[in-house]
Amino acid sequence: MDEAPAILYTGAMSTLDPEDWSGLRALGHTMMDDMIDHLAGIASQPVWRPMPEAVRAAFTAPLPREGAPPPALYEAFRATIQPYVTGNTHPRFMGWVHGGGNPVSMLAELLAGAMNANCGGRDHVGIVVERQVIAWAAQMLGLPATTSGLLLTGSSMANFVAVLCARMHTLGPVARTQGLNGARLTAYASTAVHRCVPGALDMAGLGSENLRLVPLDGQFRMDISALRAAMAEDIAAGCTPFLIVGTAGSVDVGAFDDLAALSALARAKNLWFHVDAAFGALAALSPAQATLLNGIEQADSVALDFHKWAQVTYEAGCVLVRDPAIQEASFAQATSYLAASNRGLAGGQPWPCDMGPDLSRGFRALKVWMTLSAYGADALGRVVADTCAVAAHLAARIEASDRLELLAPVGLNIVCFGVTGFSDAQTQDLVADLQEQGLFAPSTTMINGRLAIRAAIVNHRTTRADVDALADEILRQI
Numbered sequence: 001m002d003e004a005p006a007i008l009y010t011g012a013m014s015t016l017d018p019e020d021w022s023g024l025r026a027l028g029h030t031m032m033d034d035m036i037d038h039l040a041g042i043a044s045q046p047v048w049r050p051m052p053e054a055v056r057a058a059f060t061a062p063l064p065r066e067g068a069p070p071p072a073l074y075e076a077f078r079a080t081i082q083p084y085v086t087g088n089t090h091p092r093f094m095g096w097v098h099g100g101g102n103p104v105s106m107l108a109e110l111l112a113g114a115m116n117a118n119c120g121g122r123d124h125v126g127i128v129v130e131r132q133v134i135a136w137a138a139q140m141l142g143l144p145a146t147t148s149g150l151l152l153t154g155s156s157m158a159n160f161v162a163v164l165c166a167r168m169h170t171l172g173p174v175a176r177t178q179g180l181n182g183a184r185l186t187a188y189a190s191t192a193v194h195r196c197v198p199g200a201l202d203m204a205g206l207g208s209e210n211l212r213l214v215p216l217d218g219q220f221r222m223d224i225s226a227l228r229a230a231m232a233e234d235i236a237a238g239c240t241p242f243l244i245v246g247t248a249g250s251v252d253v254g255a256f257d258d259l260a261a262l263s264a265l266a267r268a269k270n271l272w273f274h275v276d277a278a279f280g281a282l283a284a285l286s287p288a289q290a291t292l293l294n295g296i297e298q299a300d301s302v303a304l305d306f307h308k309w310a311q312v313t314y315e316a317g318c319v320l321v322r323d324p325a326i327q328e329a330s331f332a333q334a335t336s337y338l339a340a341s342n343r344g345l346a347g348g349q350p351w352p353c354d355m356g357p358d359l360s361r362g363f364r365a366l367k368v369w370m371t372l373s374a375y376g377a378d379a380l381g382r383v384v385a386d387t388c389a390v391a392a393h394l395a396a397r398i399e400a401s402d403r404l405e406l407l408a409p410v411g412l413n414i415v416c417f418g419v420t421g422f423s424d425a426q427t428q429d430l431v432a433d434l435q436e437q438g439l440f441a442p443s444t445t446m447i448n449g450r451l452a453i454r455a456a457i458v459n460h461r462t463t464r465a466d467v468d469a470l471a472d473e474i475l476r477q478i
């Protein structure tokens, strides 16, 4: 690439902008072309590449005192960063629960970067767009139009915000200033709950062990009679049950708790009912899967991610709270430098900084708004239905093979399977081999005491041909 003489300002002033924008403009156009080529050609790249030591070592350099020309930095990006990312844009990435992203969201990130809006507060369009996105999420799940919410990094933070709302519901504002004052709050979730939920109780100072892990029934859902028994035992021991967390789309097998039953129980006992629907929430957009979410419309709060099944680029988590007053009461703080005003830029209350833990916040809402607007909810629903169909296809391939076996029912988009007769160590090696060969990136999980190969079909780019190739390759290598 031609090195323009002064892409950045080199004079005595301290501005970071160039004197002449043409060099930066040309570099930006090159980057844009390359990144569109990157996405268009992603299927022909390895899914993942281990980083060579020399590349790793390049990131242990001392703080640069002098700048380097952006074209050279971009060359470094192409050589040492672009090849070594997670790989979740690739159709053959099937590990964990990772969304594939989408090109409109990529472009929206460029626009958001140019606006550089701080969405912690004040009266500007970034917050209006975010409220639109929150309203859409509530509508998608059948929650009331008055539902409040917030975009956050991910469902880990969304679950944390929900736990603090539940604490407010039970103990009132005094818990914010005085702590628990001897209250022994207990919460309930199934043993399949995501690790961030006990993490949220830990961070909230409530103690992760005060999240009681209720056993699963035969369909990998929280066993309701065991839940009742656990609550009764805690009440008898002088504890105060305050929160039931339903899981909508468990990470291991994609199971949905009986949300209607959980919500009825929570309501009867005046407990807060939260649903961790990190990826499962998007099932609401697919008629074939939507009934799995029955009861979510009764939730007091919901955590969901737009960066998983909704294919928005990372990060884009979201919390919804049925009662906006409880969300605000859980986080609002009065400070003179953030004082409200009913006109001017300091208007527009309530501000997001009073609805969650962050003050400065980026313009995440733009990429969510652009993704939902560009494709429409029905197309995202078709992605949900199609990924489930691809998973069912893989399940059928496995059932048809006498060397492979399903280790959990495939009710959604996650296929847990094993090689007949393989030890856990052999399974671990097989998965690591596939990853290191750059061919496929499934992950693993434990199912009933056995290590399973886990293929979660979340990416809109993954087709039947990709999962056929996975089954063929595994059968070839074992």
Ligand SMILES: *Cc1c(COP(=O)(O)O)cnc(C)c1O
Pocket: 097, 153, 154, 155, 156, 157, 194, 196, 247, 248, 249, 250, 251, 276, 277, 278, 279, 305, 317
């Ligand atoms: C992914 C996931 C989380 C965590 O969400 P992050 O966005 O990674 O913070 C929580 N719960 C479930 C069920 C998930 O799938």
